[in-house]
Amino acid sequence: MKGSAEIICVGSELLLGDIVNTNAQFLAQELAQLGISHYYQTVVGDNPLRIQRAVAIACERSRLLLFTGGLGPTPDDLTHETLADFFDAPLAERPAVIADIQQKYERRGRTMAASNRKQALLPQGADVLPNPAGSAPGIIWEPRPGLVLMTFPGVPKEMHVMWQTTAVPYLQDEGWAADPIYSRTLKFWGIGESDLAEQVNHLFNRDNPTVAPYASQGTVKLRISARAASEAAAIALIEPVADEILKLAPGPYYGSDDDTLASVVGDRLRQTGQTLAVAESCTGGGLGHMLTAVAGSSAYFMGGIISYDNAVKIGLLGVSPSVLDTLGAVSAPVAEQMATGVRARLGTDWGVGITGVAGPGGGTAEKPVGLVYIGIAGPEGQVSSQAYRFGNLRGRDWIRHLSCCSALDLLRRSL
Amino acid sequence: MKGSAEIICVGSELLLGDIVNTNAQFLAQELAQLGISHYYQTVVGDNPLRIQRAVAIACERSRLLLFTGGLGPTPDDLTHETLADFFDAPLAERPAVIADIQQKYERRGRTMAASNRKQALLPQGADVLPNPAGSAPGIIWEPRPGLVLMTFPGVPKEMHVMWQTTAVPYLQDEGWAADPIYSRTLKFWGIGESDLAEQVNHLFNRDNPTVAPYASQGTVKLRISARAASEAAAIALIEPVADEILKLAPGPYYGSDDDTLASVVGDRLRQTGQTLAVAESCTGGGLGHMLTAVAGSSAYFMGGIISYDNAVKIGLLGVSPSVLDTLGAVSAPVAEQMATGVRARLGTDWGVGITGVAGPGGGTAEKPVGLVYIGIAGPEGQVSSQAYRFGNLRGRDWIRHLSCCSALDLLRRSL
Numbered sequence: 155m156k157g158s159a160e161i162i163c164v165g166s167e168l169l170l171g172d173i174v175n176t177n178a179q180f181l182a183q184e185l186a187q188l189g190i191s192h193y194y195q196t197v198v199g200d201n202p203l204r205i206q207r208a209v210a211i212a213c214e215r216s217r218l219l220l221f222t223g224g225l226g227p228t229p230d231d232l233t234h235e236t237l238a239d240f241f242d243a244p245l246a247e248r249p250a251v252i253a254d255i256q257q258k259y260e261r262r263g264r265t266m267a268a269s270n271r272k273q274a275l276l277p278q279g280a281d282v283l284p285n286p287a288g289s290a291p292g293i294i295w296e297p298r299p300g301l302v303l304m305t306f307p308g309v310p311k312e313m314h315v316m317w318q319t320t321a322v323p324y325l326q327d328e329g330w331a332a333d334p335i336y337s338r339t340l341k342f343w344g345i346g347e348s349d350l351a352e353q354v355n356h357l358f359n360r361d362n363p364t365v366a367p368y369a370s371q372g373t374v375k376l377r378i379s380a381r382a383a384s385e386a387a388a389i390a391l392i393e394p395v396a397d398e399i400l401k402l403a404p405g406p407y408y409g410s411d412d413d414t415l416a417s418v419v420g421d422r423l424r425q426t427g428q429t430l431a432v433a434e435s436c437t438g439g440g441l442g443h444m445l446t447a448v449a450g451s452s453a454y455f456m457g458g459i460i461s462y463d464n465a466v467k468i469g470l471l472g473v474s475p476s477v478l479d480t481l482g483a484v485s486a487p488v489a490e491q492m493a494t495g496v497r498a499r500l501g502t503d504w505g506v507g508i509t510g511v512a513g514p515g516g517g518t519a520e521k522p523v524g525l526v527y528i529g530i531a532g533p534e535g536q537v538s539s540q541a542y543r544f545g546n547l548r549g550r551d552w553i554r555h556l557s558c559c560s561a562l563d564l565l566r567r568s569l
Numbered sequence: 570m571k572g573s574a575e576i577i578c579v580g581s582e583l584l585l586g587d588i589v590n591t592n593a594q595f596l597a598q599e600l601a602q603l604g605i606s607h608y609y610q611t612v613v614g615d616n617p618l619r620i621q622r623a624v625a626i627a628c629e630r631s632r633l634l635l636f637t638g639g640l641g642p643t644p645d646d647l648t649h650e651t652l653a654d655f656f657d658a659p660l661a662e663r664p665a666v667i668a669d670i671q672q673k674y675e676r677r678g679r680t681m682a683a684s685n686r687k688q689a690l691l692p693q694g695a696d697v698l699p700n701p702a703g704s705a706p707g708i709i710w711e712p713r714p715g716l717v718l719m720t721f722p723g724v725p726k727e728m729h730v731m732w733q734t735t736a737v738p739y740l741q742d743e744g745w746a747a748d749p750i751y752s753r754t755l756k757f758w759g760i761g762e763s764d765l766a767e768q769v770n771h772l773f774n775r776d777n778p779t780v781a782p783y784a785s786q787g788t789v790k791l792r793i794s795a796r797a798a799s800e801a802a803a804i805a806l807i808e809p810v811a812d813e814i815l816k817l818a819p820g821p822y823y824g825s826d827d828d829t830l831a832s833v834v835g836d837r838l839r840q841t842g843q844t845l846a847v848a849e850s851c852t853g854g855g856l857g858h859m860l861t862a863v864a865g866s867s868a869y870f871m872g873g874i875i876s877y878d879n880a881v882k883i884g885l886l887g888v889s890p891s892v893l894d895t896l897g898a899v900s901a902p903v904a905e906q907m908a909t910g911v912r913a914r915l916g917t918d919w920g921v922g923i924t925g926v927a928g929p930g931g932g933t934a935e936k937p938v939g940l941v942y943i944g945i946a947g948p949e950g951q952v953s954s955q956a957y958r959f960g961n962l963r964g965r966d967w968i969r970h971l972s973c974c975s976a977l978d979l980l981r982r983s984l
Contacts, residue, residue, distance in 0.1 A: 228766045
């Protein structure tokens with residue numbers, strides 16, 4: 155290990171609170187994975203003097219400075235200019251970068267703006283850190299012996315791909331990374347973080363591998379991380395712990411690492427050669443959108459009907475008007491009829507129906523905001539449904555998100 | 570204004586990337602609202618020496634230091650201890666704080682743990698910043714003339730209520746707050762950040778109001794911010810600049826502040842009493858999901874058909890099998906037939922059809938990944954379509970996102 159890293163995020167929008175600093179979190183996680191120590195993060199605005207002051211401080215206490223932001227084409231994008239100034243290096247226009255930006259614009263049928271030329275002005279002596287996902291490249295630069303700077307755009311997607319494709323191999327090759335950390339993340343749906351944590355509490359004080367709980371978007375995750383010289387050695391450490399956890403919470407576990415509820419459902423459908431269609435009311439297409447986020451989903455997902463209006467439920471899905479009248483659109487029979495209706499209409503093995511009160515209006519004492527019914531119709535003609543009460547604490551988007559994920563989870567358990 | 574603020578977030582979980590720093594964003598927004606300048610944010614781990622180093626730096630450049638984190642009962646919660654040490658003040662146990670914590674535990678039928686006593690040890694001379702939502706209080710402390718420290722727990726809910734109930738009144742009473750900043754954000758679709766920036770370049774060097782560009786999720790934003798004693802005075806500063814910008818880029822402008830493409834489309838449909846249905850292939854329901862993210866969208870959005878499979882395009886939307894055979898599913902006629910088909914099927918005024926190659930597979934030289942056709946069918950029977958080439962730089966999710974937004978934008982311009 156050569157020394158510790160520091161993350162410096164440049165952008166007045168961070169100081170104004172316009173955006174939350176997910177870039178710092180991403181880089182922090184990645185540094186931990188690589189075993190690179192990191193003790194400070196700094197946020198500074200688009201101001202050359204203050205950027206220089208932050209750099210001066212960081213040089214004194216850290217050896218690897220990771221910058222995000224300030225690489226865009228507008229006049230307030232100042233990171234490269236300011237770094238060149240601080241380290242007394244002239245800026246030089248890189249013809250290869252200009253050509254690359256031009257090509258990217260042309261591929262989209264557009265012309266490069268004159269202001270984009272600025273993005274090709276990089277400090278002399280710095281290597282280009284290519285940006286395959288956008289116009290602004292970053293740099294990898296050692297302006298003083300033992301001090302390495304890397305710059306990334308503030309756009310998370312661009313930053314992520316630049317990090318993975320260029321920065322990580324560089325850091326590994328140049329000896330910045332310690333024994334790497336390998337990890338496996340187990341993912342659970344339908345169990346609370348504290349409930350899961352209580353069941354596996356005795357594993358949290360382990361040293362190698364460590365076990366740490368996270369929750370995001372309703373999925374609860376347990377990350378098992380092992381530090382080891384090889385991946386095989388790490389797996390040997392991780393496996394027994396993973397097995398023990400899965401014995402404790404077998405039902406809610408749905409997958410690992412890059413698995414999503416939609417990809418797991420898709421894998422099972424593909425294995426059995428079965429097909430799926432969806433009927434969505436309150437989610438308005440969100441379930442179909444999640445399912446089709448998986449590349450290759452056309453192998454098992456035929457499509458669906460967004461029956462936002464009751465007339466569509468009746469006309470296209472064959473939901474009974476009298477059931478709609480007597481029980482209302484948000485009811486178990488309607489969810490089931492939507493599921494059977496879309497299954498029949500699209501000729502699939504499986505059908506899913508979602509109907510609920512997403513709010514903020516439309517709730518009653520009997521059917522409050524957050525009440526959602528999900529129906530599942532299967533290949534043998536079997537139909538079932540389940541009621542969910544998501545409450546109204548976190549709003550419409552959250553209720554819709556939980557509805558889609560719960561439908562996938564219910565389907566997963568039915569397949 | 571007495572001076573500028575600095576946010577110092579203490580917690581090793583931030584350095585490990587286990588959580589995203591929403592506390593910094595909250596405080597940043599609040600400071601902007603109060604008109605208190607704020608130029609730096611620092612994140613540091615639960616380490617006394619590094620906390621002290623961060624404080625030493627902050628004292629030199631800022632006058633109001635806002636700390637979050639490190640107030641809990643566990644041994645790694647060190648903020649108050651470290652600050653007392655740095656400013657050479659003894660820690661003193663506050664009996665009133667102990668009594669308050671005891672009472673809170675009793676109300677929940679629990680007994681205060683011995684470790685909670687630590688939370689009542691505060692630097693001598695500091696005022697208690699009460700925590701109505703949890704056990705750990707913060708402090709308001711002027712350890713040196715003109716230098717004020719405030720500490721908050723890391724738990725966002727506790728921090729927020731402490732900020733609102735005690736910190737904000739204190740800052741206003743003590744003259745820290747300046748004229749507040751009011752801002753209006755103009756939102757644009759279908760124009761690049763650099764292209765828009767070039768058109769309004771002469772406005773970027775203004776002082777009050779300021780104009781700053783941002784881009785997120787394909788939307789380009791210009792934020793006009795005015796510092797003024799009243800909202801009316803701020804509006805008087807903002808309006809002429811907004812008018813000038815809108816004269817320069819009238820087409821791509823779609824709304825301000827909380828407007829979304831979907832809400833703007835919805836507003837227009839509601840005004841004219843017209844209805845809408847969607848037919849989605851590569852977006853799989855994403856457009857419907859965006860439209861129904863708007864509360865009250867049932868007034869104009871009837872639903873749609875997710876025609877992922879060609880059989881659904883033919884069977885439910887009436888797309889011509891021979892056109893599918895000869896031109897393929899990703900073609901202008903299919904997009905148009907999907908739009909007219911769903912309009913007819915659901916009996917709406919407007920219909921939208923989306924078909925494209927979202928990738929990563931399925932692209933050809935003639936129809937590359939990122940090629941998307943959007944069809945619009947209108948109330949007079951008029952039909953049109955547009956081809957988009959989004960390229961393959963940023964992947965499947967991004968192509969699908971751009972497709973949905975472009976469909977909304979095309980519809981907005983058609984309404």
